[in-house]
Amino acid sequence: MDPIDFTLYLVTDRSLLPAGKDHLETLEQAIKGGVTVVQIREKNADTAEFLQIAQQSKALCDRYKIPLIVNDRIDIALAIGARGVHLGQTDMPINVARKLLPEGTIIGISCNTVEEVLRAKEAGADYVGLGAVWSTQTKKLTSPPIGVRGLGVMLEALDSSNISAVAIGGIKSSNLAHLLHGSTSQTEHRLDGVAVVSDIVASPNPEEAAQRLRSIFISSRLVAGELQSKSTPSRDDILMKACTIMDTTRKLSPLVHQMTNVVVANQSANITLALGASPMMATAPEEMGDLSKLSHALLVNIGTLVSGSLQGMLKAGYFVNAARNPIVLDPVGIGASDFRKNSVSELLNSWQATVIKGNAGELAALAGSSETVSKGVDSLGSFKDPVTFTRQLARKERCVVVLTGETDYISDGKCVVILKNGDPLLGKITGSGCMLGSCIASYCAAANLLESNDEYSGGSLDRGGNFLAAAVGAVLTLTIASELATKREGVRGIGSFLPALIDNVAALQPEDIRRFAKMKVVDSN
Incomplete structure (x- = not known):
C-alpha cells in the first residue's frame, strides 16, 4: 500500500459540529480543503451507531482516496476494512493488535512522554501521536500538556527510526506556525503532520479551515528547507544588513x-526613541488583541514579574505570533526563583520567541545548565565554551540567542557572531541589559518590515537571517555608542554617562558601526 501522508490529520468529533452542520458534509468539505488522513473517534456512540458512522465515513474517504483510521475499536476497523487503528496507552497492546489486524494495517499510539515513545518504537508502532501539546476541550487529559518544547525532546527519541510523528492537542491555525517552528529536535527530526479537531470540525467553513492549516504546514516546511540550505553569512554581509536595519528603523x-x-x-522608552522607533508600554491582558494589530514587535522583559503581568505576556505573545511579528524575550533574573523559571517555561510553550537575550546566569538557568551561578539579575559565572552553548541553545529554542557579557555571543543555531565592543560604564548603570532588549526589539521590528509577509505563512518565526543581523546591529549600536559616550565632554561617571549614551545612540551612523565593530563570525563547522 502507498505510505500515508500525515500532513493534515483530521480527528472527528460530532459534538463540535456547528448548528445545522452534518458530519459527512463537514468531512467532505475538510477533505476538499486538504485533509490527508482521517481518524473516526466516537467516544459515546454504541457499537451499532459507531459502525454505521464508520461505514459512511469510509465510503466517503475511499471516494477521495483518503486513508481512514479508527480510534480504539479494532472490531470496527476490521468490520469496515480501515486503513489503520489508533490506540491509547491503556488500550490493547500493539503486538496483540498486530496479530488481529490484516497485514499492512497501520497502527498508531498516543504518547505523552519520552518513555512512551521509546516503548512504541520497540513495539513496532507505525506512527505516534505526540501530545497533548496544549490544553484542549475536545478530550479530557490524563497527563499534563507537553508544550512545544517538549515535542522536540520526544522527536529526538525517534531518531534512526522510520516511525512517523503527529502532534495533537489544541492545535489551530493561530498557533501552528509556532508549533512547527519550535518542535524540531536538535537533530532536525521534524513532525510528519498535525492532528486537528475543533479548528476544522467546529468551523462554519471546514474547507477554508483545512486549506489554511495545510498552507501553513507546507509553507513552514519550504522555508525550513531553504534555511537549512543557506550558507553562513560573512561578517560583511551581516554588517551590511545590520546597517540597513538601522536606517529602516529611523525611516519607518x-x-x-x-x-x-x-x-x-x-530608560527603555527613551532608548527606543533614540533609535528612531516608537515605544508603547501596556500590560493589561484585555487589550493585547487590539494592541497586536498596531505594534510591529513585542518585548517581554520579566524583571518585575507578577501573576497579573504574566497573563498579559501570555496573551500578548499569542496575538503577536498570530500577527507574524517578532517577539524578544528577556528572562531577567530567571534563576532567582521557581516562579520565574516556571513562568518563562510557560511563556515559551505558549508562543515562539524570535530572540532570547540574557547574561550567562540567566541563559544557564533557562537552559537548565549548572555551569554558571545566578543571583538575582546578576551573572556570577561564565561558560567554558560560550560559542557552543549559544549555538546549542539557539537550536533548542529555535530562535536567535544573545548571550551578553564582557564579550557578546549571538547565534541563530548555525553561525555564532562574537562581539567585543562596549565601555565598562555600560555594565554599571541600572537597566543597560533592559535597554539592549529595547534595541533588539526595535531592530527586529524594522527587520520584519523589510520583507512583505502577506503571502508568507511562516511569518517572522523563520526569518532567522534578518533577525540575526537585527540582534547584531542592536548590540553594536548600544556598545559602540557607550564607547563614544565616555569620550564626551562632561561625562565623569554613571550619572552623566546615561544621557550621553542615549544622545550617542541617536547620533550614531551606519559608518560608525562599520568602522568600530569588533566582530568575528564562527561557522557551525
Whole structure:
C-alpha cells in the first residue's frame, strides 16, 4: 500500500459540529480543503451507531482516496476494512493488535512522554501521536500538556527510526506556525503532520479551515528547507544588513510594544526613541488583541514579574505570533526563583520567541545548565565554551540567542557572531541589559518590515537571517555608542554617562558601526 501522508490529520468529533452542520458534509468539505488522513473517534456512540458512522465515513474517504483510521475499536476497523487503528496507552497492546489486524494495517499510539515513545518504537508502532501539546476541550487529559518544547525532546527519541510523528492537542491555525517552528529536535527530526479537531470540525467553513492549516504546514516546511540550505553569512554581509536595519528603523519608526521592567521603563522608552522607533508600554491582558494589530514587535522583559503581568505576556505573545511579528524575550533574573523559571517555561510553550537575550546566569538557568551561578539579575559565572552553548541553545529554542557579557555571543543555531565592543560604564548603570532588549526589539521590528509577509505563512518565526543581523546591529549600536559616550565632554561617571549614551545612540551612523565593530563570525563547522 502507498505510505500515508500525515500532513493534515483530521480527528472527528460530532459534538463540535456547528448548528445545522452534518458530519459527512463537514468531512467532505475538510477533505476538499486538504485533509490527508482521517481518524473516526466516537467516544459515546454504541457499537451499532459507531459502525454505521464508520461505514459512511469510509465510503466517503475511499471516494477521495483518503486513508481512514479508527480510534480504539479494532472490531470496527476490521468490520469496515480501515486503513489503520489508533490506540491509547491503556488500550490493547500493539503486538496483540498486530496479530488481529490484516497485514499492512497501520497502527498508531498516543504518547505523552519520552518513555512512551521509546516503548512504541520497540513495539513496532507505525506512527505516534505526540501530545497533548496544549490544553484542549475536545478530550479530557490524563497527563499534563507537553508544550512545544517538549515535542522536540520526544522527536529526538525517534531518531534512526522510520516511525512517523503527529502532534495533537489544541492545535489551530493561530498557533501552528509556532508549533512547527519550535518542535524540531536538535537533530532536525521534524513532525510528519498535525492532528486537528475543533479548528476544522467546529468551523462554519471546514474547507477554508483545512486549506489554511495545510498552507501553513507546507509553507513552514519550504522555508525550513531553504534555511537549512543557506550558507553562513560573512561578517560583511551581516554588517551590511545590520546597517540597513538601522536606517529602516529611523525611516519607518516601527511601533514597539514593551512589557518591561518598571524600574527602567523610562530608560527603555527613551532608548527606543533614540533609535528612531516608537515605544508603547501596556500590560493589561484585555487589550493585547487590539494592541497586536498596531505594534510591529513585542518585548517581554520579566524583571518585575507578577501573576497579573504574566497573563498579559501570555496573551500578548499569542496575538503577536498570530500577527507574524517578532517577539524578544528577556528572562531577567530567571534563576532567582521557581516562579520565574516556571513562568518563562510557560511563556515559551505558549508562543515562539524570535530572540532570547540574557547574561550567562540567566541563559544557564533557562537552559537548565549548572555551569554558571545566578543571583538575582546578576551573572556570577561564565561558560567554558560560550560559542557552543549559544549555538546549542539557539537550536533548542529555535530562535536567535544573545548571550551578553564582557564579550557578546549571538547565534541563530548555525553561525555564532562574537562581539567585543562596549565601555565598562555600560555594565554599571541600572537597566543597560533592559535597554539592549529595547534595541533588539526595535531592530527586529524594522527587520520584519523589510520583507512583505502577506503571502508568507511562516511569518517572522523563520526569518532567522534578518533577525540575526537585527540582534547584531542592536548590540553594536548600544556598545559602540557607550564607547563614544565616555569620550564626551562632561561625562565623569554613571550619572552623566546615561544621557550621553542615549544622545550617542541617536547620533550614531551606519559608518560608525562599520568602522568600530569588533566582530568575528564562527561557522557551525
